[in-house]
Amino acid sequence: MPSGRKNRLLADIGPLRDHADFRRLWFGNTVSYIGQQMTAMAVALQVYAITGSSFYVGLVGLCSLVPLVVFGLYGGAVADAVDRRRLGLVTSTGLTVLSAVLAAVAVLHVRSVAVFYAIVALQAVCFAMNSPARSSMIPRLLPPEQLPAANALASLAGGVGQMAGPMLGGVFVGLWGYQAAYLIDAAAFTASLYAMWRLPAMLPGDGDGAVRRRPSVVEGLRYLAARPNLRTTFVSDLAAMVLAQPRVLFPAVAGLWFGGDTRTVGLLAAAPAVGALLGSVFSGWYGRVRRQGFAVLAAVASWGAAVAVFGVTRNLWLGLCFLALAGCADTVSMVFRNTMLQSAAPDDMRGRLQGVFLVVVVGGPRLGDFLAGSTADLFTPATAVVGGGLACIAAVTLIALFQRGFLSYDSRRPVA
DSSP states (O other), rough: HHHHHHHHHHOOHHHHHHOOHHHHHHHHHHHHHHHHHHHHHHHHHHHHHHHHHHHHHHHHHHHHEEEHHHHHHHHHHHHHTSOOHHHHHHHHHHHHHHHHHHHHHTTOOOOOHHHHHHHHHHHHHHHHHHHHHHHHHHHHSSSSOOOOOOOHHHHHHHHHHHHHHHHHHHHHHHHOOOOOOHHHHHHHHHHHHHHHHOOOOOOSSSSSOOOOOOOOHHHHHHHHHTTTTHHHHHHHHHHHHHHOOOGHHHHHHHTTTTTOOOOHHHHHHHHHHHHHHHHHHHTTGGOOOOOHHHHHHHHHHHHHHHHHHHHHHOOOOHHHHHHHHHHHHHHHHHHHHHHHHHHHHHHHHHHHHHHHHHHHHHHHHHHHHHHHHHHHHHHOEEEEEEEHHHHHHHHHHHHHHOOHHHHHTTTOOOOO
């Protein structure tokens, strides 16, 4: 492949090359995210070692879900009211301290799972407050034409963290104990803290520091309801994540469809992540896409089609390929949805919209798990997977018919 064409396909590193503040923030976020995933793995391993119960391990996820949903919305409102840099510093410091507390708990051999649940819940609160502030900083650091590349790089960092973090967490726990994973996580947050510290003040709005009125969650939701293009970014994601989310069925279909075991379940779970990572690596063309609304709908429809085809294939490797395709489509959708939110929304609304984005990303797949599991119990896993994929395509078709403005959205003239 000629080098020019190769460079156009591979991830655009222009935001990293041209903007030192973004480069430091991206590197800090990448390192800290790997550390967070290490801690998540270590907590799961330690809770299981204490209780011997997968149920108690599952409660760890529940303890983080509720604060993420509640404080995701509240954190977005806070990010629209205060200096986002300061909010990022405070919450990153909180995450650092909580990882250090986990290390102390491990050293002291505390065997109360309630302690772990409380710490995990506090971590979720800090993350939910941190994420909208961090995401709403990006449009202040980069020109609009580099936002797709920046979001693709963020997706790449997330994919690396999801793949490397749990693996490293397991290795460090095996070599040096639980406290090693927690302490390394605490140290990793220093990269994020340094990046935030080097940033200029990030006051919302026009940046003059004047507080005209206290931003509210309700005000943000009303704004979103009255902006069809921004609203449709969330509706389209829910169409994919709620209607066509097959992951909860992987343990069942691994044996029923492919005659496999737990290793097969692992392959099925990893395939979308691999596809998502590839979608980030080969994202060089994202910045040249102008009709970003069309790109979102095409990606969501591709997700639905890939899931539906996965539901009818009984060849494992072919099924893995379609799951990887679904993961790649999800990355494309995520990049352009986030870019539209960052470009079309005014700065004093970005925090709240990023808070809603976090809630949808966290809550949508879990609703999808419930829907897929219920449908599979009422009918069959194949009905749940194929029907969900087709329902996703039908939803995209309706969106395209009734939201023509979203379909023709042009990044050169962003309209909320």
